[in-house]
Amino acid sequence: MRDTFDLAVVGSGIVGLGAAYAAVQRGLRVVVIDRTAEPVGSTVRNFGHLCFTPQSGDALRYGRASREIWMRLARDAGFWLRESGTHVVARHRDELALLEAAGERLDGGFGDGPSLRLLDAAQVTAAVPVDRRQVAGGALLPYDLQTDPRSAAPAIIRHLVSLGVEFRMRTSVGRVTTGTVETSRGTVFADTVVVAVNHDVDQLLPDLAEQHAVVRCSLDMLRVGIPLARPLASPLLTGWSLIRYSAFATLPEAGAVRERLHTERPELAAIDLNQMYTQLPDGSVIVGDSHHKAVTPSPFQSEATADLLLHETSVLFGAQARVLERWQGVYASAPEEFLVAEPQPGVLALAATTGIGMTTGLGLAETVLSERFGALHSTKGA
Ligand SMILES: Cc1cc2nc3c(=O)[nH]c(=O)nc-3n(C[C@H](O)[C@H](O)[C@H](O)COP(=O)(O)OP(=O)(O)OC[C@H]3O[C@@H](n4cnc5c(N)ncnc54)[C@H](O)[C@@H]3O)c2cc1C
The missing domain is CATH 3.50.50.60 (FAD/NAD(P)-binding domain)
Incomplete structure (x- = not known):
């Protein structure tokens, strides 16, 4: 047969x-x-970060369709998914200016409310357990979701x-x-x-x-234990994320953020950092990430990259992280x-x-x- x-x-x-x-x-x-x-x-x-809001073009179109399917599948297949939104912490006035510009232009069409709500520094520190000395302000992207991959x-x-x-x-x-x-x-x-x-x-x-022109992009990732003042209620993005996701990165205001971050922190630019975090249901936190593109990326993960990720994490949260796991992820990358x-x-x-x-x-x-x-x-x- x-x-x-x-x-x-x-x-x-x-x-x-x-x-x-x-x-x-x-x-x-x-x-x-x-x-x-x-x-x-x-x-x-x-990370399990379902970041629909910061997308544009086809990614936004597919993201809208995905959001509905994720919600249905979580219900029918019975897995953990939360309607947490995403918090963005801005640490500089140029990041705030970029968020303000995005707030005026983003219309993801996910629901009745705005796709981006600007937050002042007090609102950010009330929402996410970051060191208040780090915070200039931020935003909530209320329609994003989080799952446990x-x-x-x-x-x-x-x-x-x-x-x-x-x-x-x-x-x-x-x-x-x-x-x-x-x-x-x-x-x-x-x-x-x-x-x-x-x-x-x-x-x-x-x-x-x-x-x-498909190549591989390899990423160094960590899962850490970290004594946060309270749980991380949603995925957390930083200025490094704003210059990566297309709905933010293509705005004219992104240029100043990119230039400052790359000038001030060349060692982080060199690992093509996207400083972001998600907390899993067991309380541990996924920390990332670096990016390296090649047809065949090196399998050897430099400890220097992990040190940078851990240092930036302890500065942002004002707490020391302990590594529980390390891994390399790889995805297809093309123009x-x-x-x-x-x-x-x-x-x-x-x-x-x-x-x-x-x-x-x-x-x-x-x-x-x-x-x-x-x-x-x-x-x-x-
Ligand atoms: C570290 C990291 C963090 C990321 N964070 C996020 C995030 O937070 N949010 C987000 O939206 N995206 C994120 N991504 C991207 C996202 O995870 C990927 O784009 C997505 O999972 C790709 O899914 P896939 O089904 O194409 O590939 P995969 O999940 O890799 O599945 C491909 C499958 O094909 C199988 N396969 C390959 N070749 C063969 C063969 N010849 N025969 C049989 N089977 C084969 C493999 O075994 C594998 O199971 C991240 C990616 C990485 C690596």
């Missing part, structure tokens, strides 16, 4: 899971294939299994062509194949990866924010090619599959 499906998904990260979810909801017979026994890619190595993906997989999706783990894919997926456990036949293998797209579809391509008929390659796949990946997959198989209300699965 032929091993036949309507849709085969290669990769069980958030993009692949989003594709499987979109397809099974449309009544399709779906298989997900991954070479690892359980998700260990970017989808479990990140380590428990969300396994819960989504269990939910998809309950909906009828088949998972073939510890099964490596060596070749994908129209209608066939050649795996280490035999050939799978499928009308449509979604390739959602993140940075390893250069191994499965090398020509496509080269056309889109465009997304890779959406059909290199062969019926083979769809999908990737977030900046570090915002948790925020956008579910919406990216839903959008692309909706274009292929129709909107949910008009399909047999609805």
Whole structure:
């Protein structure tokens, strides 16, 4: 008997899971294939910060779709997700000016209220446990969400299994062509194949990866114990984040922030810092992160980078952090924010090619599959 499906998904990260979810909801017979026994890619190595508000263009469009899917999946699959918003701490008047400008221009369309609420220094220190001497002011982005990446993906997989999706783990894919997926456990036949293998797209579809200039971005991450005065009620961004996320970074006011930070702190600019934090349900705090782009990044993590991350953390919170875990994360990086391509008929390659796949990946997959198989209300699965 032929091993036949309507849709085969290669990769069980958030993009692949989003594709499987979109397809099974449309009544399709779906298989997900991954070479690892359980998700260990970017989808479990990140902050769990679902930062919809600071996006623009396609990222904002996919983010809006993702937000709704994250809320539904958390309810139906039963994993931890909080409507925390994001706090931004501004430590300089140029960061405040950038937040003020963003407040006038941001319209994420997430709800009735504003997408950004400016906060004075007292409001920031009341909301997040940072050292008050560090704070000039800040903002709340109320529509952002936070999840625990380590428990969300396994819960989504269990939910998809309950909906009828088949998972073939510890099964490596060596070749994908129209209608066939050649795996280490035999050939799978499928009308449509979604390739959602993140940075390893250069191994499965090398020509496509080269056309889109996809490389790897590696990040050094820490999970720490830190005696905070009170819990961190939401993800926390800093000025370093404002010069990274497109809705802030493309504003004219971002230039002054970038120039000052890079002039004052060349050692932090050299590791391409995004100083940000999320607290997990067990109280530990994820600290990040550095960025290094290469086709094959070095696997050796410099302790100097960890020292910088820890020093900046203790200054911001006025408390000493103790390292509980260290890891390297890797994501696909390219000049465009997304890779959406059909290199062969019926083979769809999908990737977030900046570090915002948790925020956008579910919406990216839903959008692309909706274009292929129709909107949910008009399909047999609805
Ligand atoms: C350290 C770090 C922090 C981040 N923080 C955030 C954040 O806070 N918010 C946010 O929005 N985004 C964040 N990101 C980005 C986000 O995590 C990624 O964009 C997203 O998880 C990518 O999902 P994915 O499904 O494409 O990839 P992955 O989760 O990496 O999944 C790809 C899967 O494909 C499988 N695979 C690859 N090749 C094959 C093959 N040949 N055969 C079979 N299986 C294969 C792999 O085993 C893997 O399971 C962060 C990323 C990192 C690394």
